[in-house]
Amino acid sequence: MVAGADIDGPAMARRRTWRTPLMRLGRLIGSHPVSILIYVAVMVGIVLAALNGASAMGYNWQWYRIPQYFYGFTEEGGFVLGEIPWGLVGTIGLSTAAFALAVVIGLVVALLRLSDLVIGRAVAVGFLELIRNLPLLVLLYVFYYVFGPIFGLDRWAASVACLAVYHGALVSEIFRAGINAVPRGQREAAKSIGMSTAQAYRDIILPQAFRFMLPPMTGEVVNMIKSSAIVSVIAVAELTTVGRDIISETYLSFEIWFTIAAVYMAVTLIISAFATWLEKRHAVTD
Amino acid sequence: MPDADAVITLRNVSKSFGPFKALSDVDLTVHAGEKVVICGPSGSGKSTLIRCVNRLEEHDGGTINVDGIELDEHTENIRAVRQDVGMVFQQFNLFPHLTVLENLTIGPVRVRKMPKSKAEKLARTYLDRVHIPEQVDKYPAQLSGGQQQRVAIARSLCMEPRIMLFDEPTSALDPEMINEVLDVMTELALSGMTMVVVTHEMGFARKVADTMVFMEAGRVVETAPPEKFFTNPESDRCRMFLDQILEH
Numbered sequence: 001m002v003a004g005a006d007i008d009g010p011a012m013a014r015r016r017t018w019r020t021p022l023m024r025l026g027r028l029i030g031s032h033p034v035s036i037l038i039y040v041a042v043m044v045g046i047v048l049a050a051l052n053g054a055s056a057m058g059y060n061w062q063w064y065r066i067p068q069y070f071y072g073f074t075e076e077g078g079f080v081l082g083e084i085p086w087g088l089v090g091t092i093g094l095s096t097a098a099f100a101l102a103v104v105i106g107l108v109v110a111l112l113r114l115s116d117l118v119i120g121r122a123v124a125v126g127f128l129e130l131i132r133n134l135p136l137l138v139l140l141y142v143f144y145y146v147f148g149p150i151f152g153l154d155r156w157a158a159s160v161a162c163l164a165v166y167h168g169a170l171v172s173e174i175f176r177a178g179i180n181a182v183p184r185g186q187r188e189a190a191k192s193i194g195m196s197t198a199q200a201y202r203d204i205i206l207p208q209a210f211r212f213m214l215p216p217m218t219g220e221v222v223n224m225i226k227s228s229a230i231v232s233v234i235a236v237a238e239l240t241t242v243g244r245d246i247i248s249e250t251y252l253s254f255e256i257w258f259t260i261a262a263v264y265m266a267v268t269l270i271i272s273a274f275a276t277w278l279e280k281r282h283a284v285t286d
Numbered sequence: 287m288p289d290a291d292a293v294i295t296l297r298n299v300s301k302s303f304g305p306f307k308a309l310s311d312v313d314l315t316v317h318a319g320e321k322v323v324i325c326g327p328s329g330s331g332k333s334t335l336i337r338c339v340n341r342l343e344e345h346d347g348g349t350i351n352v353d354g355i356e357l358d359e360h361t362e363n364i365r366a367v368r369q370d371v372g373m374v375f376q377q378f379n380l381f382p383h384l385t386v387l388e389n390l391t392i393g394p395v396r397v398r399k400m401p402k403s404k405a406e407k408l409a410r411t412y413l414d415r416v417h418i419p420e421q422v423d424k425y426p427a428q429l430s431g432g433q434q435q436r437v438a439i440a441r442s443l444c445m446e447p448r449i450m451l452f453d454e455p456t457s458a459l460d461p462e463m464i465n466e467v468l469d470v471m472t473e474l475a476l477s478g479m480t481m482v483v484v485t486h487e488m489g490f491a492r493k494v495a496d497t498m499v500f501m502e503a504g505r506v507v508e509t510a511p512p513e514k515f516f517t518n519p520e521s522d523r524c525r526m527f528l529d530q531i532l533e534h
Contacts, residue, residue: 188342193441194397203396
């Protein structure tokens, strides 16, 4: 009897703890349908509060005026894209160019940091500390108002360079972490069959590091698209600038900012979904 | 004066990791076709010694000469040596993102600039020699440990080296897979390859070794032919070590 009680003891105690009212409440809230319900309720609450506030200040919603900024028709009946899609094209063009450059900068900085060259490491660390400790907006002003005249950069080039340098610093840390995650034996095996350092990186280390880098790199693409909005302060043609321009003509600030936000979100969610798919595909070959 | 047919010559080699002296004043000569088995307790510097021979570790004192090439800061020398010296690791270190065939051909294609078709033919020849011709299109993770290690041996052989180094090639294997790897190594030894093997497999050593080397605390304590080494070692430490590992 005593032995039996001993065996049952801990299991019974564990089961009993679930019966305390607080734990039961926690379990209920944590369950799937209930948490979805809570989520929906909170969201509805926020939207209602916003609408309520807007109507309290007498805001006149004019959603019907929004579609014209997405598409329109010429007098001959031809289809034309509106300002918002063109703004999105600007954002994507800017982000793509800046990200491509950021990857190059990031790879160079990461390789310098991992190299045996003392000067290389010092340059890399100096660059990282400088960039990481400056606000992006200040960096943009430096590129546009200082480097712009010096190197003859126009607004677009200054913006691309600024975003590339800023995100290059972050990308280099992703490269470094990815490269470090590849076991040391891989490099040794590559060297032991006579590969040069460059060959070992290209054929052995980077392809393996790619898998580790994919999730944070996608996050960085999303960050790039988001932070590209900042170049609207120097009036580079992109989505946020388009939003500001439309509002200055129409005063539709609520509708336009909701719309612009939704467009950004649609793009970043698509990128995240693509990355998830890519990750799954690469997991299979392992 | 170095021997005429010496392919590896170490003179007064030392190596430290911080305050820890991994090798002190090691002398070792390996002749063409010779099989040298190095044993000793863990931490005695066996792996460091073998890794210095293809400069995965840089020695800080003394000279290492491999195949007539002095190992120093000259990167070109080191790469030349590495193409002539194959290395098999305890953890296999196969390239997990490449198939077995690609693991074998990447060296010849990238380093020796061999045409791909020729490299694949070569790879199949060596896969036959390690008795796994049927696994060419698999990825390393799909193979057993013993198969992976045999692929690793074939990968080294594809560079057609003159010397093979083995760094505890069976230590990471399950017991039932050790023999398939040792069999391949024995066949390689019989084919006349120069081999330096760090191992605790004394059965293999007895069968294959021309020279036994016992190391302790970064020094070569005893060098002897296997008959003498196993029956009548000179140093007490070596005798104690052999008693311990041959006990059962």
